[in-house]
Amino acid sequence: MATLQLRNLRKSFGPAEVIKxxxxxxxxxxxxxxxxxxxxxxxxxxxxxxxxxEITAGDLMIDGKRxxxxxxxxxxxxxxxxxxxxxxxxxxxxxxxxxxxLARVAKAERDRKVDEAARILQLxxxxxxxxxxxxxxxxxxxxxxxxxxxxxxxxLFDEPLSNLDAALRGQMRIELLRLHEELKATMIYVTHDQxxxxxxxxxxxxxxxxxxxxxxxxxxxxxxxxxLFVAGFIGSPRMNLMPARVVDxxxxxxxxxxxxxxxxxxxxxxxxxxxxxTVTLGIRPEGLRVDxxxxxxxxxxxxxxxxxxxxxxxxxxxNQMTVQIEGSxxxxxxDEIRLAVDPGACHLFDTAGQALPQSMRHPLAA
Amino acid sequence: MxxxxxxxxxxxxxxxxxxxxxxxxxxxxxxxSFKSERxxxxxxxxxxxxxxxxxxxxxxxxxxxxxxxxxxxxxGGTALALLFAIPAAYAMAFHPTHRTRGTLLWMLSTKxxxxxxxxxxxxxxxxTAGLLDTTSGLVMIYALMNLPIVVWMLFTFYKEVPNExxxxxxxxxxxxxxxxxxxxxxxxxxxxxxTGLLSLILxxxxxxxxxxxxxxxxxxxxxxxxxxxxPEGLFFAKLSAASTMAVAPILVFGWFSQRQLVQGLTFGAVx
Numbered sequence: 001m002a003t004l005q006l007r008n009l010r011k012s013f014g015p016a017e018v019i020k021x022x023x024x025x026x027x028x029x030x031x032x033x034x035x036x037x038x039x040x041x042x043x044x045x046x047x048x049x050x051x052x053x054e055i056t057a058g059d060l061m062i063d064g065k066r067x068x069x070x071x072x073x074x075x076x077x078x079x080x081x082x083x084x085x086x087x088x089x090x091x092x093x094x095x096x097x098x099x100x101x102l103a104r105v106a107k108a109e110r111d112r113k114v115d116e117a118a119r120i121l122q123l124x125x126x127x128x129x130x131x132x133x134x135x136x137x138x139x140x141x142x143x144x145x146x147x148x149x150x151x152x153x154x155x156l157f158d159e160p161l162s163n164l165d166a167a168l169r170g171q172m173r174i175e176l177l178r179l180h181e182e183l184k185a186t187m188i189y190v191t192h193d194q195x196x197x198x199x200x201x202x203x204x205x206x207x208x209x210x211x212x213x214x215x216x217x218x219x220x221x222x223x224x225x226x227x228l229f230v231a232g233f234i235g236s237p238r239m240n241l242m243p244a245r246v247v248d249x250x251x252x253x254x255x256x257x258x259x260x261x262x263x264x265x266x267x268x269x270x271x272x273x274x275x276x277x278t279v280t281l282g283i284r285p286e287g288l289r290v291d292x293x294x295x296x297x298x299x300x301x302x303x304x305x306x307x308x309x310x311x312x313x314x315x316x317x318x319n320q321m322t323v324q325i326e327g328s329x330x331x332x333x334x335d336e337i338r339l340a341v342d343p344g345a346c347h348l349f350d351t352a353g354q355a356l357p358q359s360m361r362h363p364l365a366a
Numbered sequence: 367m368x369x370x371x372x373x374x375x376x377x378x379x380x381x382x383x384x385x386x387x388x389x390x391x392x393x394x395x396x397x398x399s400f401k402s403e404r405x406x407x408x409x410x411x412x413x414x415x416x417x418x419x420x421x422x423x424x425x426x427x428x429x430x431x432x433x434x435x436x437x438x439x440x441x442g443g444t445a446l447a448l449l450f451a452i453p454a455a456y457a458m459a460f461h462p463t464h465r466t467r468g469t470l471l472w473m474l475s476t477k478x479x480x481x482x483x484x485x486x487x488x489x490x491x492x493x494t495a496g497l498l499d500t501t502s503g504l505v506m507i508y509a510l511m512n513l514p515i516v517v518w519m520l521f522t523f524y525k526e527v528p529n530e531x532x533x534x535x536x537x538x539x540x541x542x543x544x545x546x547x548x549x550x551x552x553x554x555x556x557x558x559x560x561t562g563l564l565s566l567i568l569x570x571x572x573x574x575x576x577x578x579x580x581x582x583x584x585x586x587x588x589x590x591x592x593x594x595x596x597p598e599g600l601f602f603a604k605l606s607a608a609s610t611m612a613v614a615p616i617l618v619f620g621w622f623s624q625r626q627l628v629q630g631l632t633f634g635a636v637x
Contacts, residue, residue, distance in 0.1 A: 052533050073539035085530035089552045098548070099538035146538070 002063060002076070002153035002186045003028050004049065009058035011044055011210075018044050020210040021058070026188065026203075031180050034190045035197040036207035037233070042190045043158055045207070049188065050079050050156050062153065073099075078147035079156040082163065084139045086131040086146075092118075093127040096145045117148040120182065137168045144176075148183070157189040161196065173199060194234055198222070206230050216365075223362035228280060228353040237285045237311060239347070240321040244281040249274060253359065254348060256281055259317045262295040266346040267359045279356070280349040285311070285324035287345020290331060294340030300333050314339065392613075399606035406602040419607035427590060429611060436586035436615075438501045439576070440569035443508025444562050450509070451516040452558075456546055458517075459524035460532060470521065473514040481511075481574050492579055501584045504576060508569045515568070516561055523557030524550065556626065563623050570616045587612035 004026040011019035018041045026032050034042040047053040049060060051072030059066050067075050078099075087095050093114055094101075100110045118124045121141040131139055140160065147155055157176075161169045177200060180187055191197055197204050198218045206213040206221065206229070214221060214230045225231035231239050244256040244264075253267040256279060264281065288296075290312075298316035310329040314321045314337065323339060331337060348356040369377070398406050399420070405413035423429070458466045488507070489498075497503030527550060535549045551558060573588040580589060594601065594608045620627070 050537060052536065072533075072536050077537070079534070079537045081530045081534060083528060083530050085528065085534035087531060087534070087549060087553075098535070102539040102544060102548075146534075150538070 004154065004186070004188075005059070005061040005064075006045075006049075007059040007061065009045070009048060009060060010056045011041075011048055011053060012056045017056075018210050019048065019056075022207075022210075022212055024205060024212065024215065026186060029184050029186055031177075031187045031189065031200060031202045032205060033197040033201035033203070034188065034205045034207055035192065035194055035233075036213075038192060039209075040207040041210040042192075042207045046079075046156055046158055046188060046190045049154075050077055051075050052079075073102075076153040077156055078150045078152035078154075079158065080140075080143045080147050080160045082159040084131075084143040084163075086139060086142055088131055091128050091130055092123060092134070092142050092145075095131070095142055096149050099146070099150045113149045113151075114145075117145040120148065120179070121145050136164055137172065140164065140172060141175075144179070148179075153186065155183075155185055155187040157187065159191055160189075162191070162193070169196075176200065194236060198234070204234075206233060208233075219362060220365040223365045224355070224358065225282075225347065226355050228282075228349050228355075231282050231347060231349070231355070235284060237322045237324065239282045239284050240288070240319075241280055241282050241349075242317070242319050242321070244279055244348075246270060246275050246277045246279055253343065254356075256348065258296065260297065262297070264295060264341050264346065265343060266348055267343050268346070268348045268356045269359050270348070270356050278351055280353075282347035282349060283321075283341060284345040285322040287342040288321065288323040288339045289325065289342070290323070290329070290337050291340035292338055294338040296339040296341070298337060298339060300331055300335045300337060303329075303331060303333055305329075312337075392617075395606045396610050398602055399610045401603050401606075403601055403603045406606070419601075419603040420611075423594070423604055423607045423611070427593060427608075429590065432585060432587045432590035432612075433615065435501055435504075435580075435584055436570055436588075436612075439504040439508055439584075439586055440566050442501070442505035443512065443569045444565040446505055446509035447512045447516045447565055448558070448562060451513060451520050451561075452546065452551070454517050455520035455524050456542075456550060459521050459527075460529060470518060474518060477514050485578060488575075489578065497579075499580045499582065499584045503579060504584055504586070507575050507579065508572060511572070511575070512565045512568055516565055519561040519564070520554070520558065523554040523561070526557075527553050560627050563620075563627050567616055567620065 004024075006022050006024040006026075009019055009022045010017065022045060034045060036042045044053060048055050051067075051070065055068045060068055062075060062077075087098065090098065093111075096114045096117060097110045100113060105113075114127070115124075118127055121144060123138070123141055123145055126134060126138060126142075131142065134142065140163075143160070160176075161172050164172060173196060176189075189196075189200065201218055203215060204218055204221050205215050208229055213233075214226045216224075218234075221230055221234045225234060225239075228241065232241065242258060244258055246254055247257045247263060248255040249270050253265050254270045255263055255265050257263050258281070266281070270277070270279075296316055298314040298321065300312055301315050301320070302313040304311040304313070305328060307328065308326075310325045310327070310331070312323040312325065312329070312331055314323055316339075321339075325331075344360070344362075347358070350356060400415045400417070401413045402416055402418055458470065492498045492503055495503075497506070531553070532545050532549060535545050540548060570586075571588070573592070576586050576588045577592055580586070591605070591608050591612050594605045
């Protein structure tokens with residue numbers, strides 16, 4: 001059992017405030033991912049939870065107990081560092097047993113726990129090696145093993161996969177998910193890679209400049225971003241954003257006009273915003289398709305062929321738009337094309353960057 | 367860029383010239399120690415090797431007492447300096463404040479003060495405290511003398527250790543002492559060793575304080591040498607024999623630890 005509550009957590013380095021009041025609830029056995037651009041404070045927030053950074057203000061509760069002043073080792077957490085931070089002068093076994101040795105656990109018990117962790121992580125053949133004789137992926141597993149043997153209430157991961165190559169990263173992602181299943185532990189994971197966030201998280205916390213922009217399941221964030229930042233950050237390729245003007249508000253939704261005059265009906269409830277209002281129209285790349293009778297006209301600037309997908313970079317009213325098409329498409333650069341829009345993939349944002357509520361929730365984004 | 371054979375030859379010749387220039391006084395001293403007093407001041411290069419000077423030196427002074435004092439004050443001074451420097455360097459390397467740089471520079475600046483400036487106050491302090499001509503007094507002054515260099519060197523070695531390794535230790539439950547003992551010291555052992563070696567050598571060779579603060583019972587080998595540059599005239603052969611015996615232990619010691627020393631002194635600079 002381990003739940004965490006962050007209550008108005010703040011952190012200042014001198015006069016600079018880097019965490020500006022974070023509120024968050026983390027449930028038992030939840031896999032929570034902090035994601036955001038570099039410098040958004042996600043690592044600092046994790047280090048505050050770990051106890052490696054002092055908390056300037058606010059309360060950090062683990063299982064309902066305030067732990068602001070509890071030392072890192074006594075919070076019952078274990079951390080996997082980006083650089084792995086293995087002890088270079090110790091063997092894999094000694095690395096994994098170090099915490100137990102400090103806690104004066106008997107040798108037999110220590111060995112049993114290390115062997116158990118080594119079995120889970122398939123590290124048995126390497127127990128007597130030193131970190132320098134291991135590959136990047138093996139070091140990563142030792143770092144995880146060091147966390148496992150302590151049987152912590154919460155696992156903390158600070159960008160653990162960013163030093164691995166792409167193939168290994170994909171494999172480790174799956175291993176970590178399997179581990180989460182097997183250990184049934186609460187995990188908090190920091191990354192700047194939104195693919196990691198989308199694929200691994202039960203709950204994503206999007207951070208920017210020390211503030212939480214949105215908290216939700218991956219699909220909730222994808223289909224119902226609450227503001228422009230989350231809309232632009234989650235999803236690859238990025239959501240197309242372009243300026244538009246509200247023309248009409250009706251029962252079917254809101255009709256907006258692009259600068260060229262092309263009109264799109266979006267199933268969004270504009271609330272107080274009426275006709276004539278300036279908004280930002282957001283369309284996911286897969287919500288656009290080539291259609292000779294579509295409302296939007298543009299010129300293809302570039303075609304990226306990924307085999308299973310084709311990405312068209314289209315210039316519309318001087319703005320770049322990305323169109324994602326299933327399969328291989330015959331469209332070529334410099335083609336003049338027209339685009340049709342899937343209304344369900346459209347979002348409207350007011351001038352403050354806040355999303356206007358969509359009339360329909362995506363069925364998978366509860 | 368690869369050096370041409372000529373460049374390599376020039377570099378080799380230059381290296382040998384420098385090495386010979388540095389080694390010449392020591393070689394000359396050792397040669398002179400095997401001469402008779404007459405040969406020592408003659409301009410002839412050829413001489414009859416003799417142990418005469420060594421016999422006389424042994425007869426006149428108790429070499430072993432001096433040598434033992436040298437060992438006590440060098441090892442003691444180094445150990446005491448390390449005892450204070452290890453925590454000091456740890457604090458400055460891993461918990462720096464905006465004053466850390468200034469503190470380090472200030473510590474080093476004390477080495478720029480000529481020791482003779484503080485001779486009188488130190489002498490009076492030693493006299494009052496009853497530390498004159500005691501090995502414990504010398505141990506203290508040597509520790510203080512080397513502290514800035516030892517702290518500075520340890521600081522640079524500690525700086526090479528990634529903070530994350532110590533943080534991982536903290537997460538694993540290590541308190542400050544555990545961090546230093548289980549992680550920092552093993553990781554920087556080559557650096558700590560070469561710092562200790564350098565401190566040992568500096569203590570061994572120190573003459574100013576040992577000559578001024580000791581007379582008989584605590585006098586180390588530097589005082590032993592000085593006692594042979596006597597008012598009755600310079601006896602070069604005996605002086606050389608005494609000097610050779612005084613530097614021999616540290617030369618042998620330095621020979622065996624040279625790899626460690628060079629590795630330590632260039633650690634961080636190269637790489």
